[in-house]
Amino acid sequence: MPESNRSRSSSRRIAAAILLLIPAGITLYSVAQHIETSKFNEAPMRPVDPPQVVAAGKVLYEKHCESCHSADLRGKENVGPNILRSQDALVDMHGESLEPIIRGEKAGLTNHRILTEKDDVAAVAAYVRSILSEIGSQGRAPGDALRSPNILVGDAASGQHYFEAKCTRCHSAEGDMKGIGKKISSPKTLQSAWIRGNHFGVPVPVITATVQEPGKPAVEGTAIHVDDFLVTVKLQDGTLQSIRRTPQTKVEVHDPLEAHRNLLPTYTDKDIHDVTAYLVTLK
Amino acid sequence: MKLRIFSFTAALLLGPLSHAQAVSHEDLMRPLKDSWLTYNGDYTSKRYSSLTAVNRNTVKNLGLAWVAKMVPGNEPAPLTGYSRVNAPVIVGGEGTEQRSARGGSIKGTFLENNGVLYVTMPDNVWAVDARSGEVLWHYFWKTRGGTHIGNRGVALWHDYVFFETPDNYLVSLEAKTGKERWHRKIANVEGGYFSTPAPTIIKNHVLAGVGNDIDAPMFLKSYDPETGDLQWTWYVTPQNPGDPGLDTWKNLDAARHGGGGTWVAGAYDPETNLYILGTGNPTPSWQTGLRGDGDNLYTCSLVALDVDTGKLKWYYSTSPHDTHDYDSAQVPVLVDGKFKGRQRKLVMTASRNGYFFVLDRVTGEHLLTSKLSDATNWAEGYTDKGGPKTNPAKDASIGGTLISPASGGTVNWQPPAFSPQTGLLYQYHVDSYSMAYLTDPDPRGAMGLGGKEEVGMGTTGSYVLGIDYKTGTPRWRRKLYGTGFGGGGLLATAGGLVFTGDGSGSLVAFDAANGNPLWSTRIGSVSNAPQTFELDGHQYVISAVGDTVYAFELK
Numbered sequence: 001m002p003e004s005n006r007s008r009s010s011s012r013r014i015a016a017a018i019l020l021l022i023p024a025g026i027t028l029y030s031v032a033q034h035i036e037t038s039k040f041n042e043a044p045m046r047p048v049d050p051p052q053v054v055a056a057g058k059v060l061y062e063k064h065c066e067s068c069h070s071a072d073l074r075g076k077e078n079v080g081p082n083i084l085r086s087q088d089a090l091v092d093m094h095g096e097s098l099e100p101i102i103r104g105e106k107a108g109l110t111n112h113r114i115l116t117e118k119d120d121v122a123a124v125a126a127y128v129r130s131i132l133s134e135i136g137s138q139g140r141a142p143g144d145a146l147r148s149p150n151i152l153v154g155d156a157a158s159g160q161h162y163f164e165a166k167c168t169r170c171h172s173a174e175g176d177m178k179g180i181g182k183k184i185s186s187p188k189t190l191q192s193a194w195i196r197g198n199h200f201g202v203p204v205p206v207i208t209a210t211v212q213e214p215g216k217p218a219v220e221g222t223a224i225h226v227d228d229f230l231v232t233v234k235l236q237d238g239t240l241q242s243i244r245r246t247p248q249t250k251v252e253v254h255d256p257l258e259a260h261r262n263l264l265p266t267y268t269d270k271d272i273h274d275v276t277a278y279l280v281t282l283k
Numbered sequence: 284m285k286l287r288i289f290s291f292t293a294a295l296l297l298g299p300l301s302h303a304q305a306v307s308h309e310d311l312m313r314p315l316k317d318s319w320l321t322y323n324g325d326y327t328s329k330r331y332s333s334l335t336a337v338n339r340n341t342v343k344n345l346g347l348a349w350v351a352k353m354v355p356g357n358e359p360a361p362l363t364g365y366s367r368v369n370a371p372v373i374v375g376g377e378g379t380e381q382r383s384a385r386g387g388s389i390k391g392t393f394l395e396n397n398g399v400l401y402v403t404m405p406d407n408v409w410a411v412d413a414r415s416g417e418v419l420w421h422y423f424w425k426t427r428g429g430t431h432i433g434n435r436g437v438a439l440w441h442d443y444v445f446f447e448t449p450d451n452y453l454v455s456l457e458a459k460t461g462k463e464r465w466h467r468k469i470a471n472v473e474g475g476y477f478s479t480p481a482p483t484i485i486k487n488h489v490l491a492g493v494g495n496d497i498d499a500p501m502f503l504k505s506y507d508p509e510t511g512d513l514q515w516t517w518y519v520t521p522q523n524p525g526d527p528g529l530d531t532w533k534n535l536d537a538a539r540h541g542g543g544g545t546w547v548a549g550a551y552d553p554e555t556n557l558y559i560l561g562t563g564n565p566t567p568s569w570q571t572g573l574r575g576d577g578d579n580l581y582t583c584s585l586v587a588l589d590v591d592t593g594k595l596k597w598y599y600s601t602s603p604h605d606t607h608d609y610d611s612a613q614v615p616v617l618v619d620g621k622f623k624g625r626q627r628k629l630v631m632t633a634s635r636n637g638y639f640f641v642l643d644r645v646t647g648e649h650l651l652t653s654k655l656s657d658a659t660n661w662a663e664g665y666t667d668k669g670g671p672k673t674n675p676a677k678d679a680s681i682g683g684t685l686i687s688p689a690s691g692g693t694v695n696w697q698p699p700a701f702s703p704q705t706g707l708l709y710q711y712h713v714d715s716y717s718m719a720y721l722t723d724p725d726p727r728g729a730m731g732l733g734g735k736e737e738v739g740m741g742t743t744g745s746y747v748l749g750i751d752y753k754t755g756t757p758r759w760r761r762k763l764y765g766t767g768f769g770g771g772g773l774l775a776t777a778g779g780l781v782f783t784g785d786g787s788g789s790l791v792a793f794d795a796a797n798g799n800p801l802w803s804t805r806i807g808s809v810s811n812a813p814q815t816f817e818l819d820g821h822q823y824v825i826s827a828v829g830d831t832v833y834a835f836e837l838k
Contacts, residue, residue: 045427045428045473046473074725074727074730075727077727081536082498082540082573082727082730084730085497085498085499085540085730085731087471087474087499087500090471090473090474090475090497090499091471091473091474092473093473135497135730135731135733136733137430137475137496137497138496138497138731138732138733139475139496139497139498139566139567139729139730139731139732139733140729140730140731140732140733140734141723141725141729141730141733141734144722144723144729144733144734147722147723148722149681149721149722149724150681151681151682151683151720152682153680153681153682154682188683188720188738191683191718192718192738192740195685195718195740196740196741225787225788226764226787227764227785227787227788227789227791227803228764228785228791228800228803229789229800229803230803230805257741261741261742261743262743264658264685264687264716264740264741264743265657265658265660265687265743267685269676269677269680269682269683269684269685272682272683272685272718273682273683276682
C-alpha cells in the first residue's frame with residue numbers, strides 16, 4: 001500500500017537526490033544503451049564471412065531480393081516473408097540451408113529461382129547471415145539500437161500546470177529544478193530521473209535506520225541490512241553494529257526515495273509525458 | 284599411494300549407495316513425503332510435504348547438516364574441507380569448444396531418491412550423497428551454445444536420470460554412475476532455441492519443453508524414456524491451415540512464428556490423463572503488427588494435453604493478446620476442494636501478469652479471476668471469458684508507458700506452494716514498475732523481444748502472499764525486505780510452515796497460517812525453491828545459494 005504521508009526531511013532528501021543528478025556529462029550507461037539481456041543470453045554463433053563477399057551479396061540482394069523481402073530483410077506482408085525470423089535462415093552456417101532456397105530448389109519454392117551462379121548464391125547467403133548476426137538472441141531488428149524516436153510527446157503547458165499543482169511542495173523551477181533540461185540533455189534520461197527521484201549512474205541516496213530497543217538508547221545509522229530477525233547499521237564513526245530484533249524492538253527505516261516511489265501508482269502516462277515536456281524547457 | 288587411499292575411501296562411500304532404487308510409476312504417483320521424485324514434488328505440483336518433524340514448534344532447532352559447493356566444468360573439483368573424494372567427471376556433449384566451463388547458479392529443484400540428491404546447473408548434473416553432501420558423480424555437457432540462463436533440474440524414471448541442456452538436447456544418464464545412455468536433439472540452437480526446463484516423466488513419456496525469443500514455433504515433445512524415440516509433438520501455436528486457434532492470429536505465417544514457450548514443467552492429473560501447463564508469451568512480444576489483435580492462442584494460456592497423444596483437451600487464456608512479455612509459464616497447482624459450496628477438482632495459478640486464476644481442471648471451466656494488487660495496471664476490466672483485458676493504452680509507446688508489473692512480472696518461473704491445511708496458495712508478488720518505450724515504430728512490428736526499451740522504475744513492495752483460492756484474495760501478505768522475488772520458489776509443509784528465501788540474504792520459515800516469521804538462517808540469496816525429505820528418520824530441509832547447497836536438520 002502506498003504511504004501518503006511524507007516527512008519534511010524525506011522531501012528534502014528527495015530534492016537532494018535530484019540535485020545529485022546534476023553533474024553534466026555523466027554517462028548514464030543503462031539509459032544511453034538499450035537494456036541488454038543477461039550475458040548468458042547468447043546469440044547463435046555464426047562464421048564470419050569475408051567483407052568483400054558480404055558486400056557483393058548486398059549488391060545482389062538489393063537487385064534480386066529486396067523487392068519482395070524489403071531492404072531490412074523483414075519482408076513484406078503477403079509478398080515475401082521476414083528472412084530474419086526464418087528458421088531456414090537462422091540455422092544456416094555455410095549456405096547449406098539458404099543456398100538451395102536461393103536457387104529455388106526447396107519444395108514449394110521452385111519459382112524462387114533468383115540466382116544460379118555458385119558464387120552469387122553464396123554471397124547472398126553470406127549477406128543474409130551478416131544481417132542475422134545483428135539481431136542478437138532476442139530478435140532485435142537491424143539498426144534498432146541506433147534508432148531513437150523523439151520521446152517528447154507531451155504538452156509542456158499541461159506539464160507546468162501539473163508540476164505547480166503536485167511537485168512544488170518539494171521542488172521548484174527556480175530552485176532545484178533550475179536548468180534541469182540543460183543539465184540532463186537526454187529527455188529519456190530526464191524522464192527516468194524525475195520519475196525515480198534519481199537515476200542509474202548516480203549515487204543512490206543513503207537509507208538510514210533508527211533502532212530502539214527497550215531500555216536502551218536509540219541507535220541510528222546507515223541501513224546495511226534489515227529483516228525480521230536482524231538489523232545492521234553503519235554508525236557515524238564508520239563501524240558496523242548489528243542488533244537482534246525482538247517483538248519489542250522498534251525499527252524505523254528512512255528511505256529518501258520511498259515517497260517518490262509511492263507516487264508511481266498515481267501518474268497517468270499523459271502526466272509523465274507532460275511533465276517531461278515541461279522540465280526540458282527549464283534551461 | 285595417496286590415490287589408492289582415495290579410491291578406497293570412495294569405494295567405501297559409494298558402497299552402500301550401489302543399491303540404487305528404481306523409480307516406478309507408482310512411486311511417481313505418490314503424494315510428496317519422504318523422497319522428492321519430480322520437479323514439483325509430486326504430480327499435483329503443490330510442493331506440499333506431509334513431513335511434520337520440522338514444524339512450528341521445532342523449526343527453531345533447525346541447524347546445519349552439511350554444505351556442498353558444486354564446481355561446474357570438466358576439471359576435477361578441488362577437494363575442500365567437507366569433500367573427501369574426487370568424484371568421477373563424465374563428459375558428454377556435441378560442442379567442440381571450451382565455451383561452457385563457466386560459473387552458474389542452482390535455480391533448479393533437486394530430486395531425492397534413496398539417499399541421493401540430483402543437483403543441476405546449465406550443462407552440469409551432480410549426484411550428491413544426501414547424508415553428507417559428498418559428490419558421487421558429476422556429468423558435464425560440452426555445449427554448442429545457447430542461452431545459459433538456468434536449469435530447473437532432472438527427471439527420474441527407473442534407474443535413469445533425464446535432463447535438458449541449453450543447446451537443446453534431452454540427455455539420459457544412468458542414475459548410479461552418471462554414464463550417458465543417449466541424447467536426442469529437441470531443437471536447433473542456431474534457430475535461437477534454448478532449453479531450461481526439468482523434464483516431466485509420466486508413464487512412458489518424457490515431456491521436454493523449450494524456449495526461444497526469435498519468433499520460432501514452440502512445442503512440447505514427448506520421448507520414450509527407454510529408447511529416446513520421439514512419441515509426439517504438440518505445437519503451442521497453429522502450424523497448418525485448419526489448425527484450431529488459427530482465427531486468433533493475423534495469418535498462418537504469424538501463428539507459425541507466434542512463440543509460446545514451454546519452459547516450465549506442469550502438473551498431471553491421472554484421473555483425466557491430462558498434463559496441464561502454462562505457456563509463454565506470443566512473439567513478436569511488444570508489437571502486434573505481425574500477429575494481429577486476436578488472443579494469439581495458445582500462448583499465455585493454461586493448456587491441458589492428453590499425455591498419451593499430445594492432443595489439446597482444453598485451454599484457458601490467462602493473458603489474452605499479451606503485449607508485455609508476461610509469460611504464463613507459471614506452475615499450475617492441482618487441488619481437490621470446495622468452491623462455492625461444491626466439491627471440485629481444481630487447477631489454479633498465480634500468473635506473471637499479476638492475476639490469479641482458478642479453473643475446473645476436468646473441463647477447463649473458468650471459475651475465478653482476481654487481481655492480486657492495485658499496482659497492476661496493464662489491463663482494464665475483463666474479457667467475456669473472464670480473463671484480464673489488455674488495455675492498448677498501456678502498450679509500449681514512443682513517449683514511454685508506465686507499466687506494472689515490469690515485464691519480469693509479479694512473479695516469474697518461481698514455483699508456488701499450496702497447503703491443504705490452510706487452503707492457501709503461496710506465491711511471491713512484486714509490485715514493480717517500468718517505462719516501456721517503443722523504439723521501432725515500423726508498422727510490421729519487430730521480432731521476438733525487440734523493438735522496445737524497458738527502463739526499470741523501482742518497486743513499491745515485494746511480498747509473499749497466502750492466497751485464499753475461494754475468494755482469490757490474499758489472506759496474508761508478508762512484506763519482504765528486498766525489491767525482487769524472495770528466492771527461487773516456495774515450499775509448504777504439514778508442519779504448518781512455508782519456507783522460502785527472503786530476498787535479502789536469508790532462508791526463512793513463515794507460519795503457513797498467517798505469514799509470521801518463525802525461523803531464519805543467513806546463508807545468502809536463496810536461488811532455488813527450498814525442499815524437504817526424510818532419510819534415516821531425519822527430516823532435512825535443503826536449499827541452494829548460487830553454486831552451494833545447504834542442508835538443515837533438527838539439532
